[in-house]
Amino acid sequence: MKKISKADLPIKELVELIKEDFIKTDKLIKNQITSEVDRIPELSNHIISLGGKRLRPILTIACAKMLNTENNHHIALAAAVELLHTATLLHDDVVDESYFRRGKETSHILWDNKSSILVGDYLLGKAFQLMVKTGSLQCLETLSNAAAIIAEGEVLQLVATNNINIKKSDYIKIIESKTAALFSSACEVGGIISNSPSEINKSLFSFGRNLGTSFQLIDDALDYSGSSDNLGKNIGDDFYDGKITLPIIIAFEKADENEKYIWKEIFQKKVRNEKDLIIANNLIEKHKSIEKTIDLANKYGDDAKKDLSIFNESPIKKGLVNLVDFSLIRDH
């Protein structure tokens, strides 16, 4: 069993503040994945039971509660956000050919690619059904935008595979799309459903984008510097998949001619081995790529905190600030 990391405390504290709604959301999610076709609840339960941090629905609930929402629509939205996220995870695992997620075998390994694709589509449909039930076209707008942007980011990442010459701006675009887009919409719908003015909703959107970007940057750093036990996946997954992330982009930018040659050789190969990873890690260390990636994540984290400055002080606001810090210091 995985140890509970100290780094998880800020999430636990925030969840404590929204506990009742968090439990309702969890129930609603589980309620959505029922179907007479057994494969659907079986496979959905598998990926949902892996748990994860449930960061996105926590953000929706917390933002709505911070703004004193007066109905229960934020529960449906939080569940929709998590279902949308789960659908993308199912498809991602097929695309990345991942064997493990959070320390457990992935669905497409336990069942097959076909089931993961189709159950992902089913969860996407269920997510939109939930959004429709809230009656908020504005929420549907931001979340359907997010759905398209996430997929666009994933395609961009796919075509950039093994491309050591990827521009930093394209890399940032990928993580803004594949990760930050849903964070920002998850936060924004919390404001929209609380009938908040557009200025507030814009700040929430921006907060989510900055938090999501900082979150993904740390994820990308952890892939080279974390420990497998904590991550629940293997170190170097991105490396073996040929995903060129910021630690590599920085090391490649700073590389001399010999180092550039090495990087090109490594990513021209179809398959990379452990020896390649050791070489890569040495170059990453030499050019302080991890530190620089974390620095950039901190910058986004600072911006996220600034986005919260227009809100009155409250326990939930404090919880959101702590969440930004958590995303920066976490080890998984």
Add this chain to the structure above:
Amino acid sequence: MKKISKADLPIKELVELIKEDFIKTDKLIKNQITSEVDRIPELSNHIISLGGKRLRPILTIACAKMLNTENNHHIALAAAVELLHTATLLHDDVVDESYFRRGKETSHILWDNKSSILVGDYLLGKAFQLMVKTGSLQCLETLSNAAAIIAEGEVLQLVATNNINIKKSDYIKIIESKTAALFSSACEVGGIISNSPSEINKSLFSFGRNLGTSFQLIDDALDYSGSSDNLGKNIGDDFYDGKITLPIIIAFEKADENEKYIWKEIFQKKVRNEKDLIIANNLIEKHKSIEKTIDLANKYGDDAKKDLSIFNESPIKKGLVNLVDFSLIRDH
């Protein structure tokens, strides 16, 4: 080049009546698949350029025009319906491992499974963006229901692969889900967006369901009785994929002990060959399975026509009636 079949005339006549809107829809679809990420328009254009019959958007436009719709929202809905359909085709081709669609190589063969999965997700997101723009929550409701039901039907079909004991009711459920659900919503949104009363919308929904079911039954019959040239795919695709469709269900129901043994042997195999198809076709012919499948399709076709009885006579209504007949006599 494929000959234009005489059976296509009813579609051509109907399109002639809604030509302006049909062209606008086509433009809007092409407009939606633009992206800075080249792979997205490349792959989308490939599958969209294969054309197909565009039956679903034709239904949306025709139903809206028959009910004298007063704005242009039906164009966005027709485009959304076709994008939703295209997304499911991309995922289906991966799931079915199909090499050809409409006589051309499929996208996942020309590119890869990963691209087809992710571009499918992108088109799904774009479909929902278009629906949101119409501002109709009721349209979003029926189409998000359809999205979930289609995926559920595809999973049911997947788990029923090679199951010669599938119940007829389960088979009907599969085709109602994977095909008829989108036909019914495509028709219903034409009514909803024209501010028609719920009685009208229910009739349109029922018309679409009956037409879609009859359409799929004929598709399933054509897989054993059509010609490859007309179909643009191979005869026996369902058979080789292990999809148990009505022609087989009927032949299995009527089979004596020896024949049952043969059927079981055939579908216990992981791979079936041409000799197996010849044996299957002989049993299908012996028990008049194709004729009986067409009979059932005709029954659904008759019900579809009855659903239209509440509408005033008009050229478009006549066009829809002819479309039902087309779906029954077509050779592709």
